[in-house]
Amino acid sequence: MQFDLIITNATLPDGRTGMDIACNQGRIAAVEEAITAEAREVIDAQGQLVSPPFIDPHFHMDATLSLGNPRMNVSGTLLEGIALWGELKPQQSIDDIIARALRYCDLAVSQGIGAIRSHVDVCDDELKGVQALLEVRRQVADYLDLQLVAFPQDGVLRDPTARDNLIRALDMGVDVVGGIPHFERTMQAGADSVRLLCELAAERGLMVDMHCDESDDPLSRHIETLTCEAQRLGLQGRVTGSHLTSMHSMDNYYVSKLIPLMVEAGVHAVPNPLINIMLQGRHDSYPKRRGQTRVRELRDAGITVGFGSDCVMDPWYSLGTADMLDVAHMALHVGQLSSRQDMRWCFDAVTVNSATIMGLEGYGLEKGCRADMVLLQARDPIEAIRLRPARLAVIRGGQVIARGSRETTMLDIPGRPDRVDPADYAPQEI
Numbered sequence: 001m002q003f004d005l006i007i008t009n010a011t012l013p014d015g016r017t018g019m020d021i022a023c024n025q026g027r028i029a030a031v032e033e034a035i036t037a038e039a040r041e042v043i044d045a046q047g048q049l050v051s052p053p054f055i056d057p058h059f060h061m062d063a064t065l066s067l068g069n070p071r072m073n074v075s076g077t078l079l080e081g082i083a084l085w086g087e088l089k090p091q092q093s094i095d096d097i098i099a100r101a102l103r104y105c106d107l108a109v110s111q112g113i114g115a116i117r118s119h120v121d122v123c124d125d126e127l128k129g130v131q132a133l134l135e136v137r138r139q140v141a142d143y144l145d146l147q148l149v150a151f152p153q154d155g156v157l158r159d160p161t162a163r164d165n166l167i168r169a170l171d172m173g174v175d176v177v178g179g180i181p182h183f184e185r186t187m188q189a190g191a192d193s194v195r196l197l198c199e200l201a202a203e204r205g206l207m208v209d210m211h212c213d214e215s216d217d218p219l220s221r222h223i224e225t226l227t228c229e230a231q232r233l234g235l236q237g238r239v240t241g242s243h244l245t246s247m248h249s250m251d252n253y254y255v256s257k258l259i260p261l262m263v264e265a266g267v268h269a270v271p272n273p274l275i276n277i278m279l280q281g282r283h284d285s286y287p288k289r290r291g292q293t294r295v296r297e298l299r300d301a302g303i304t305v306g307f308g309s310d311c312v313m314d315p316w317y318s319l320g321t322a323d324m325l326d327v328a329h330m331a332l333h334v335g336q337l338s339s340r341q342d343m344r345w346c347f348d349a350v351t352v353n354s355a356t357i358m359g360l361e362g363y364g365l366e367k368g369c370r371a372d373m374v375l376l377q378a379r380d381p382i383e384a385i386r387l388r389p390a391r392l393a394v395i396r397g398g399q400v401i402a403r404g405s406r407e408t409t410m411l412d413i414p415g416r417p418d419r420v421d422p423a424d425y426a427p428q429e430i
């Protein structure tokens with residue numbers, strides 16, 4: 001039999017080496033040590049890492065690549081970012097959003113991202129972002145899974161038309177119910193918004209993903225209500241709390257009660273390390289809080305944690321390259337996840353964990369999974385995070401859709417080597 005594609009001599013994220021992966025009709029047909037069969041294309045991985053694609057479980061594709069338009073965020077705070085986005089929204093057309101989003105998708109695919117969960121702001125009576133991203137979702141479907149969250153940026157209760165707009169967005173085909181309880185006018189309104197939105201999701205059989213407690217206020221406890229509603233409405237495994245930065249500042253005793261309740265309710269967590277290390281602690285003098293949620297404690301309790309990128313060149317964050325390894329790199333540092341085991345887990349948090357959170361079908365490198373993967377110029381997940389290396393091949397449905405390479409640097413210093421490659425600097429065995 002002839003396969004569509006065979007990758008030979010791959011190292012897998014779980015540490016297996018010398019593996020061959022055969023792909024047929026869009027699926028993985030075999031993962032074995034020596035596959036002797038014909039294939040239309042054979043890629044020799046040369047012992048480098050083959051991973052299932054990177055997954056970004058939290059992004060804002062309606063705002064991406066809008067940096068500087070109409071102005072920059074001077075204070076660097078979340079709240080100025082929201083105000084700035086409010087200035088940009090009426091100025092942009094559906095075509096503007098589509099063009100920027102498609103351009104971002106090109107970048108994302110080139111970096112080996114296979115799926116993105118994007119929030120889309122529904123606080124716009126014309127629902128321009130929703131119309132645009134539904135069209136983008138259709139256009140990119142062959143090469144990127146785009147899952148959309150109806151996100152009431154200005155508060156589903158605080159904004160007078162947000163609730164109706166959110167329901168219209170869901171009727172139009174947006175996949176997931178979003179929210180932002182810490183931006184509602186009062187703690188009570190925040191709790192009411194969580195209840196209302198979870199009931200809406202339960203009625204429609206949808207998942208929930210809320211911006212939840214993206215605040216340094218230790219008393220911002222909407223995650224408690226979100227957890228309670230997930231439990232009450234039978235939404236276990238289908239609810240995600242994004243950001244959860246207030247947990248960084250919460251009282252330890254309270255957290256010792258909260259985390260087990262989250263476990264019981266099957267709530268997932270999505271920290272966004274690049275953005276929150278930039279935005280949080282802006283009102284602190286010194287010491288400044290890091291503002292990343294309690295990643296280690298959530299993970300150790302058994303909660304599924306996936307890292308999101310959140311923003312690339314928009315009102316909240318002026319950098320970014322769509323590289324989920326940048327995201328893992330930052331999370332690792334801020335969370336002090338420095339053991340070998342912890343670093344390997346950070347790779348899981350930008351791949352398999354986020355696929356679980358998004359409910360992706362057929363994700364992984366087992367026989368029968370979708371033949372989606374990325375070949376990295378690194379020998380293992382830890383080296384991948386350290387180097388953030390070239391994506392030598394990005395594969396979707398058994399077809400190569402992107403090929404990358406990393407240029408090396410040549411030295412011209414007497415007595416020193418000609419060529420410097422960061423990949424040569426790691427010890428071979430640890």
Ligand code: FE2
Binds near residue numbers: 119211310
């Ligand atoms: Fe966000």
